[in-house]
Amino acid sequence: MENRISPINDKIDVNWYDATYRAFIPNGMTASQHYREHGERMGFYKNPQQALASDLFDRFDPAWYLSTYKDVAESGKSPWYHYFVYGYREGRRANEVEGRNSKYQIDNFDPHWYAQKYADVSAAGVDPIEHYLLYGRGEGRAPNAQEAERLKNKVHKPNIELAFTRIIGRSAEPDELEYWSEQMLHGLAFEKFFNKLAAS
Numbered sequence: 157m158e159n160r161i162s163p164i165n166d167k168i169d170v171n172w173y174d175a176t177y178r179a180f181i182p183n184g185m186t187a188s189q190h191y192r193e194h195g196e197r198m199g200f201y202k203n204p205q206q207a208l209a210s211d212l213f214d215r216f217d218p219a220w221y222l223s224t225y226k227d228v229a230e231s232g233k234s235p236w237y238h239y240f241v242y243g244y245r246e247g248r249r250a251n252e253v254e255g256r257n258s259k260y261q262i263d264n265f266d267p268h269w270y271a272q273k274y275a276d277v278s279a280a281g282v283d284p285i286e287h288y289l290l291y292g293r294g295e296g297r298a299p300n301a302q303e304a305e306r307l308k309n310k311v312h313k314p315n316i317e318l319a320f321t322r323i324i325g326r327s328a329e330p331d332e333l334e335y336w337s338e339q340m341l342h343g344l345a346f347e348k349f350f351n352k353l354a355a356s
Contacts, residue, residue, distance in 0.1 A: 169203035176201075176294045204290035217251040224249070263288075263299040270299065274342065296340055304341055312337035323354050 173187040177200055181190045191202060201207040218235040222228060225248060228238045239250060267284040271277060274297060277287045288299055298304035316336045320328040328336070 166206070167203065172204050172291075173200070173202065176207075207290065215250045220252050221248075221250070263293070263303070266300040269301050270297075273298070273301075273304065276342075298341055307341060308337040312340045316340075 168188055168191055170187040173191060173195070174181065177187075177190070177195065180194070180198070180200075181187065185193075191200065194200075216236070216239055218239075221235045221239055221243070225238075225243070228235060228243070231238070239248065242248075243250075265285055265288060270284040270288060270292070274284075274287075274292070277284060277292075280287075288297065291297075293299070296307070298307050313333050316333055317328050320326060320332070
């Protein structure tokens with residue numbers, strides 16, 4: 157019984173689906189309707205558990221895992237079971253390419269930086285890589301410090317400046333640019349930003 161992994165949830169999580177694929181869902185169409193009519197054919201996931209499992213399954217090499225982690229081989233546990241229940245949370249690598257790198261290969265993910273940057277993730281006691289894969293990536297959170305700087309300077313700040321000019325009719329002050337780009341790194345969607353800006 158211990159070596160069985162519980163089946164992946166196959167129900168659509170309408171809130172997660174809507175938040176993740178909002179750009180693809182036409183106005184007036186529900187998440188469920190979009191999945192049935194388009195999403196399944198496009199390869200979209202129904203829920204965050206399905207997305208996480210797919211990402212992990214795609215990169216896992218069980219033979220490499222057993223030859224690298226002797227304690228797992230000696231335990232007699234299935235390498236699949238060990239990795240998906242314990243290994244990825246412990247920071248063990250899924251394959252040889254990741255094994256040569258000191259950080260997670262997914263988007264150069266840095267779990268220590270992520271946990272420090274996003275205090276809400278640490279406070280919730282959620283595994284950083286799990287949070288990033290299930291929610292953070294879709295929320296626009298950065299996987300590491302370098303990507304955070306790139307997002308702020310190349311993506312968020314130009315869009316914020318454009319929004320200020322078009323919605324308020326003036327340029328954003330430097331402190332406004334910094335504040336709003338930090339908010340976006342913490343998962344504030346552009347749509348919510350525009351609504352707040354228009355209301356001010």
